[in-house]
Amino acid sequence: MVSSSGSHNEHKRIDDPLYNSLLIKNYITYIKEFHPDIEIDSILNYAGITRYEVEDQGHWLSQCQVDRFNELLIEKTGNSNISREVGRYAASSKASGALRQYTLGFVTPSSAYRILEKQASTLSRGFTLKTRKIASDKIEVTVTQKPGVMEKPYQCENRTGIFEAVAKLFTNELAKVEHPSCFHKGDDCCRYIITWGRTRSIIWNRGCNYSILASMLVSLALFFVLPILPWVFVVLFCVLLAMTFSLYSQQLKKKELSTTIETQGDAAIDHLDEMNIRYNNALVIQEIGQATSTILD
Structure with missing residues (x-):
């Protein structure tokens, strides 16, 4: 009885809407760029997914649908690691502009990763x-x-790729992801240890702080050793060095912010395109309704 009930529950969850269509849209965008020769519609048809469902970010797909999509995609590309590559590609604004824009709203990679706790439910209902x-x-x-x-x-590999990609939005490098525990290896859960590098502006800003501290200590120590004029030159040199570090770190920070703003602009354009598509669809439905009403009258 227990086995039968468990089997029934598993079948029910396989057909439940668990995964947001945005995840499949990432795959499609990746395929268009790196495998333009592959016919996407044939894969969607095999998986029982329509183009309209993919474009609708409010639509959810079942485990069975995403499994069939992945099955045929691997067969056509010959790449068994494509899910992880697609996850990494999520750092591109073309792949997931809304997700990218939302992530870049946070100042540091640490903040962006912590907000995943809330953001994950908008992509999957399965975990x-x-x-x-x-x-x-x-x-x-x-x-x-x-x-x-x-x-x-x-799906675990795709998630790993996404975790790697989040840091790239800030550091321009993929994060290092360790996966010591995995559900598919018999563990109770999947556990990921994510480490990322520091941005250049942070490194130079830290160098600036150290240079100021070192300058103060050196100036104080030499005050009791050097005559006043050489000591003044040393102080001026230390001040100049600290200012150089500070100005360069600020320049790097402005450059990073400029890149972020540019990326958010790309994401905003993607939003406008999606709004136009939905508006046009609404107009078509309205026209169909009016035509039907005229015929019935």
Whole structure:
């Protein structure tokens, strides 16, 4: 009886709407750029997904649908690691402009990773995600599947790729992701240890702080050793050095902010395109309704 009930529950969850269409849209955008020869419609048809469902960010897909999509995609590309590559590609504004814009709203990678705890539910209903800060450049993410959900290893790989990509939005480099525990290896949950590098502006800003401290100590020590005039020259040199560090770090920070603003502009354009599509669809529905009403009258 228990086995039968469990089997029924599993089947029910396989057909439940669990995954937002944005995840599949990332795949499609990736395919268009790196595998333009592949016919996307044939993969969608095999998976039982329509183009309209992919474009509708309020639509959710079942485990069965995403499994069939991945199955045929691997067959056509011959790349068994494509899910992770697509996850990494999520750092591109073309792939997920809204997600990218939302992530860049946070000042540091640490803040962006911590907000994943809330953001994850907008992409999947199949798991819960918890984060724990370990250090200023390291965080632990724990993903626990909900009862009856049977995720596949490729989804774990896709998630890993997304975790790698989040840091790239800030540091221009993929994060290092360790995966010591995995549901598909018999563990209770998937656990990820994510480490990322510091941005150049942060490194130079830290150098600026150290140079100011060193300058103060050197100036104070030499005050009792050097004559007044040489000591003044040393102080001026130290001040000039600290100012150089400070100005360069500020320049780097402005450049990074400029890149962020430019990226958010791209994401805003994507939003406008989506709004235009939905508006046009609404007009078509309205015209159909009016035409139907005229015929019936």
